[in-house]
Amino acid sequence: MSLNGKVAIVTGSGAGLGLAYAQELARQGAKVVINDVNEDVTKQAVESITSAGGAAIGVTAPVGSTETAEKLVNAAVEEFGTLDILVNNAGILRDRSLLKMSDDDFDAVINVHLRGTFTCVRAAFAYFKENEIKGRIVTIGSPTGQRGNFGQTNYAAAKAGIVGMVRTWALEMKRAGVTVNAIIPVAATAMTETVPYFSAAIEADKAGEAMPAFFRKELGFGTAADVAGLIAFLSSDEAANITGQAIGVGGDRLQVWGHPEPVATEFREGGWSYEAMQSEGRELIENNLQDVGEKFLELPAELQPKA
Template identity: 60%
Template sequence: MDLTGKVAVVTGSGRGLGLAYARALAAAGAHVVVNDVDQQAVGAAVESVAAAGGKAVGVTAAVGTTAAADELVSAAVEHFGRLDVLVTNAGILRDKVLWKMTDDDFDDVIRVHLRGTFSCARAAAVRMREQGEGGRIILIGSPAGQRGNFGQTNYAAAKAGIAAMARTWALELARAKITVNAVIPVAATEMTKTIPAFGPAIEEAERTGAPLPDWIRKQEGLGTVEDVTGLVTFLASDASAAVTGQAIGLGGDRLALWSHPQEKAVDFRDGGWSADEIAAAWSEGVGARPETFGIPAPQPPTGN
């Protein structure tokens, strides 16, 4: 995939998935603005991206404010003359069950993930529309936002909102030839190491350099951070011009298209529905096959 001449901003790219995205875009020929709250991480990321083959500049800023978003877009224009691609990866975790989650726990995560995605996408959309040549906005979601996850009220709500924003902005920006998609990554990170079914296999793969077992890469769709980068590079390219408004998952060997929420079952009753009538009809009507919720627990293969 050739991204020569394109300029990308990747938020939260000082380490982990964000750094992998930035390096992959650079390796494909793009110039990249990297970002993190940690100045030392930004400096290291600039060097890493340059080593991957592209030019890079860094912006140390906490995503979540209009000022930070404007600074990121301005850096792209000042150093490289334009902006073609935005990847909104910045995020934090403040995991707690509902009854223990504080206002600050909730607000901090929403500010970085949801408001940060909004403010950065708005600034990018303004610039891309001014350029008049289209663009690519790539929002980073999560399985938690698609299905919910225990202890992640704030994070799941933010990621669900990000998927909804992708669908909305795909409508609003279509005439400007700006595509908007949500990527749903699954990768071996410090967080996934804490999952008992994954932890030992991830640590063993890191120790030996061997790939993760097949059941993890295929059945669970979990791989390295680099495994996710092909999707981001594709969505940043001209080859994805017809792809917009989608939530697309990638992890390990598994590429997936997520469905949008839609009516699954419908019943009608002349004159409408009372509470008693709903109760009487529920189990054999629209409620006969209720939806599942929550990220399914990993299922390691059983021994023979």
């Protein structure tokens, strides 16, 4: 087991993707701190690991505050003697189109995803640096943060922000030997259950059956377990040279997302006045417009949602 002797925190790990991450880390030998906002869910998740012979404890607390971040780090150190791995997975949704989105809708999602990632990473990195530990940090992005999605202003902002922080942290943590990466998972979760497009895949997964090949191969959409292997790998010593990356995974597909780069560049002596934009700049921009939003392939007839 590649993570023998390692200690990991996984936020938002009571169920879904987070639980799959925690269980895989434990399967690879790590001792795990489970985190959820529901005490019963936390206990059940811990039991799922300990009953299989692993080591786990639970911390029931909402992610976002510095207090919770420090509580998680302290729990790991007090119970298991150290901390080596942090997986930032905790998240919520408050989907609404822009004019229907309240301040509370926006703030709640930003607090858990973006601020929660910031506070937990800060607390973990402080411990790593103070104790000269070449730790591993994995954060969770989303295709929505990479490309946008209707009705998810708050979520898109948070997930894009997480990837931006990862690129910055990779620079700041390099000297300490700490790696930090973002993964972009595409998997069946409570968040995708309500999307009709994925219904055939979700139904198969719930029935314990293999998802149709179209979802796994063409779309790169799979189960929570399909994502967990990448989490464990990035948490291992084998991934010491991988940092500052956004890596997509789902179904049978693995992707490395590119960093934003200019697609067209033109220089003009004297700069770009309004008149220059009309005569030359407009053409450069319009000839290189980038699309937005996720693009889904047309479902085969047999996989169309049932009316």
